[in-house]
Amino acid sequence: MAPIDPHSYTDSTHPFTTHISLSLYFDFPASEIYSSALLSLSSPHTGSLSLDTRSLSINSIVDPKTLTPIPFSLSSEIDPIKGALLTVTLSNQSEFLISFKTSPNSSALQWLSPPQTFNKKFPFVYTQCQAIHARSIFPCQDTPAARIKYSAKLNIPQSLSAVMSARHVERRVPVSGEAAMACDDSTWCAEDRVVEDFVMEQPIPPYLFAFAVGEISHREVGPRTRVYAESVPTVLDAAAREFAGAEDMIRQGEKLFGPYDWERFDLLVLPPSFPYGGMENPRMVFLTPTVIKGDATGAQVVAHELAHSWTGNLVTNKNNEHFWLNEGFTTYAERRIVEVVQGEDIAALNIGIGWKGLNDEMERFKDNMEFTKLKTNQEGVDPDDVYSQVPYEKGFQFLLRIERQIGRPAFDEFLKKYISTFKFQSIDTDTFLDFLKANVPGIEKEINLELWTEGTGIPPDAHEPVSSIYTKIVSLANEFKNGQMPKDEDVADWGGQEWELYLENLPKSIQAYQIAALDARFRLSESKDHEVKVAFLQLAISSGCQDYYAEVEKTLKEVGRMKYLRPLYTHLVQGPGKEEEKIFAKRVFAEAQACYHPIAQGVVEAILSKHV
Ligand code: BES
Ligand code: ZN
Numbered sequence: 001m002a003p004i005d006p007h008s009y010t011d012s013t014h015p016f017t018t019h020i021s022l023s024l025y026f027d028f029p030a031s032e033i034y035s036s037a038l039l040s041l042s043s044p045h046t047g048s049l050s051l052d053t054r055s056l057s058i059n060s061i062v063d064p065k066t067l068t069p070i071p072f073s074l075s076s077e078i079d080p081i082k083g084a085l086l087t088v089t090l091s092n093q094s095e096f097l098i099s100f101k102t103s104p105n106s107s108a109l110q111w112l113s114p115p116q117t118f119n120k121k122f123p124f125v126y127t128q129c130q131a132i133h134a135r136s137i138f139p140c141q142d143t144p145a146a147r148i149k150y151s152a153k154l155n156i157p158q159s160l161s162a163v164m165s166a167r168h169v170e171r172r173v174p175v176s177g178e179a180a181m182a183c184d185d186s187t188w189c190a191e192d193r194v195v196e197d198f199v200m201e202q203p204i205p206p207y208l209f210a211f212a213v214g215e216i217s218h219r220e221v222g223p224r225t226r227v228y229a230e231s232v233p234t235v236l237d238a239a240a241r242e243f244a245g246a247e248d249m250i251r252q253g254e255k256l257f258g259p260y261d262w263e264r265f266d267l268l269v270l271p272p273s274f275p276y277g278g279m280e281n282p283r284m285v286f287l288t289p290t291v292i293k294g295d296a297t298g299a300q301v302v303a304h305e306l307a308h309s310w311t312g313n314l315v316t317n318k319n320n321e322h323f324w325l326n327e328g329f330t331t332y333a334e335r336r337i338v339e340v341v342q343g344e345d346i347a348a349l350n351i352g353i354g355w356k357g358l359n360d361e362m363e364r365f366k367d368n369m370e371f372t373k374l375k376t377n378q379e380g381v382d383p384d385d386v387y388s389q390v391p392y393e394k395g396f397q398f399l400l401r402i403e404r405q406i407g408r409p410a411f412d413e414f415l416k417k418y419i420s421t422f423k424f425q426s427i428d429t430d431t432f433l434d435f436l437k438a439n440v441p442g443i444e445k446e447i448n449l450e451l452w453t454e455g456t457g458i459p460p461d462a463h464e465p466v467s468s469i470y471t472k473i474v475s476l477a478n479e480f481k482n483g484q485m486p487k488d489e490d491v492a493d494w495g496g497q498e499w500e501l502y503l504e505n506l507p508k509s510i511q512a513y514q515i516a517a518l519d520a521r522f523r524l525s526e527s528k529d530h531e532v533k534v535a536f537l538q539l540a541i542s543s544g545c546q547d548y549y550a551e552v553e554k555t556l557k558e559v560g561r562m563k564y565l566r567p568l569y570t571h572l573v574q575g576p577g578k579e580e581e582k583i584f585a586k587r588v589f590a591e592a593q594a595c596y597h598p599i600a601q602g603v604v605e606a607i608l609s610k611h612v
Helices: 233-242 246-257 296-307 324-342 344-364 390-406 408-422 429-439 449-454 468-482 496-504 512-522 530-542 546-558 562-573 579-595 598-611
Strands: 017-027 032-053 056-062 072-074 084-102 109-112 124-127 148-157 161-164 167-172 193-204 211-214 216-222 225-230 266-269 284-287 315-317 425-427
Touching (some): 161 167, 216 246, 216 266, 246 296, 284 296, 296 324, 344 390, 344 468, 390 408, 468 496, 579 598
Antiparallel strands (some): 124 211, 148 193, 161 211
């Protein structure tokens, strides 16, 4: 057994799966998917083949040509991170057909009942496979080192439609036998069902597999972009307005990083429980509805997910220990796009917010400095538990350091070459460093590459951002020490990002009465912008200002984005003498939990169990 990924049972001596054909029958009342998966290997294999699964029931495995059963065993021992090992015993075979069923608590899937959706009329289900959740939808070698092409037939109720991070082929009536597939529920009949066919012809790592099923409509926003959302005209219209600049961004991306290889760049706006700001599913990015607010941040998240089309989806980290190759490069690329389409000031603000975030993470990980490294050891570590700004912001700083050393024109050329050299490959930090040294001779003498990639903390040659807007806002925040609030003319043209930077840089010593005074003047607790509201509520909690707990509770029940859940729950329960807050946090979680995606539920549970 030679593992290649601490989060997967994949064995390097086994052939990789190159193609999967999936048939998925959605049973909404039971929150289950009756499925079959035909796996094709890169070469015929004899002996055992290891696959990852989590909470799947395996019904049978057969040879697709002869239908003869293929021996398999599903380990009864369940690793809390990796899940259950499925061993298939092959004899010179390169294809096998697995029939199986997902469970209602599959970690990748959120099943929403009609009241949990925008339109309140139809159920909805969607996936989130990154980091290691694809295995809870279908058995696979769930490591980004393995790339698969796939086809998928989604059998769904006729009143709904399906979207995927793949090319849509057709919506059609089920052929005989397809409707009742492996499902004993006689209440379904073929007439009530449709099948939506998709194909993904480009090889993707399993974490980029994605679908959503619900009452979904779309608006055209550009020549290769549509925005999809639940069929609520107000949501669709606002989304179409917010993302009107998508085509411009794609063109800028192409200028900077090379051709856009994924044909379409569609956007799907999910219900508020979506656990991330955005997820770079190829051809169709998934987004939280909280980014639709008619200012610069929506575009920033789109720029980030678009940037992954090159850094992440084309050039992919080999496993999560090298996650910075995905997110650090993408943060750098995102800011280059933002700089062109929104201007240098906005890019500078984002860099400033990121710098503060990076410094805060040093505090969070002060007892576990491993996770302040770019290259981390994740043996026995759940990637969702150590998700942080470090790979994003330290990765960004590292690339900026190289850019500063060699100059922007040379760095731009280097980036393009890096992407075209490694596209459709999964690489590690050493591969990047070797490529860097080969293409920028002598760089290792100028920059301590080992310190940057293997060292803890922030290297001394990282730079606090320099820009007039950043410096002005940070110094205004520092003046609060003397109780001095910003003047109306200072804040007159501030948007959400300016306020976020200001709030995050306020002194730790701020008192509850000062928080209340700030809010009385600027109404931050009522901000429609969740970044601002959550930054304010964090301050309110840490200064012990209980007046805002009703707003905290409302926020925790309204949105399931982990960027907000993590700090709010953490600030409530962390530290001594927080008995009342702990009881409050536990009650709110118990009441809100059903609305969170399973990944978010797990993350909040981990925070509460660490401190309560
Ligand atoms: N790929 C990430 C989201 C992710 C990371 C999901 C790790 C699961 C595991 C995505 O590209 C991302 O970084 N989203 C950010 C957007 C922001 C940086 C603009 C988010 O969700 O906040
Ligand atoms: Zn990202």
